[in-house]
Amino acid sequence: MSKTLGFIGSGNVGGILARLAVAAGLDVVLSNSRGPESLADLVAELGPHARAATPAEAAEAGDLVVVSIPLGAYEKIPAEPLAGKIVIDTLNYYPERDGRIAELDANELTSSELVQRHLADSRVVKAASNIVSSQLLSLARPSGAPDRSAMPIAGDDAAAKAEVVELLDILGYDAVDIGTLADSWRSEPGTPVYGKPYYGEVPKDVSLDKTMEWIFQTPGVPVPADRVRELTATVVRGSAGGSFSVDAWT
Numbered sequence: 325m326s327k328t329l330g331f332i333g334s335g336n337v338g339g340i341l342a343r344l345a346v347a348a349g350l351d352v353v354l355s356n357s358r359g360p361e362s363l364a365d366l367v368a369e370l371g372p373h374a375r376a377a378t379p380a381e382a383a384e385a386g387d388l389v390v391v392s393i394p395l396g397a398y399e400k401i402p403a404e405p406l407a408g409k410i411v412i413d414t415l416n417y418y419p420e421r422d423g424r425i426a427e428l429d430a431n432e433l434t435s436s437e438l439v440q441r442h443l444a445d446s447r448v449v450k451a452a453s454n455i456v457s458s459q460l461l462s463l464a465r466p467s468g469a470p471d472r473s474a475m476p477i478a479g480d481d482a483a484a485k486a487e488v489v490e491l492l493d494i495l496g497y498d499a500v501d502i503g504t505l506a507d508s509w510r511s512e513p514g515t516p517v518y519g520k521p522y523y524g525e526v527p528k529d530v531s532l533d534k535t536m537e538w539i540f541q542t543p544g545v546p547v548p549a550d551r552v553r554e555l556t557a558t559v560v561r562g563s564a565g566g567s568f569s570v571d572a573w574t
Contacts, residue, residue, distance in 0.1 A: 330386020336457035338392035396422030407445035449479035459544035464496025474498035474549035513566020
């Protein structure tokens, strides 16, 4: 794959995916809400395969475009330059951060369907949304590695999903197709495949106030494709939205 990845949002998840992409020899165009100059340090770290731009410019430049921003800001994603493109949706619904979204609370839509409705002329694929950024970096492995992890993907366009599977393979992950965007709730916050399988059990000697610190520091444990299939196939749909409380992560 010889493609340029555009990034709308270059924080925890976006920044890690950019690092994995550059390590794989891909070019990246980074953007955020604060302007290209705020990304100078990250661009310098990533080297000549990276440059900073505005969100619209990153959308225009990317062959595939990763969106990694708070879901509450989804309407700010520039739709026109993304027309016809594959958009990788890493967004998750956290009401205490994003505000209440009635259609999600009623399970009338998934968060990815909401993004797809906004980006009506794009092909949205949900991916890289169920793993903490620290494990997203530390668990990446070459194709065929015995300890390789997988992540679920969902989308309405089979060809778009095939391209995302190829990209994830290059970045260090297998992919498990869990269905359409309407099925993407199977990997949302609060489901069995979200977060915990990748960071594992929190040791009993880690105090409650240190739990999140431990989660973001541990290198994690491999989660193979068969385990992802099992976790996403058996899940029962509950209330939409995640929580930042420690109880929700343990």
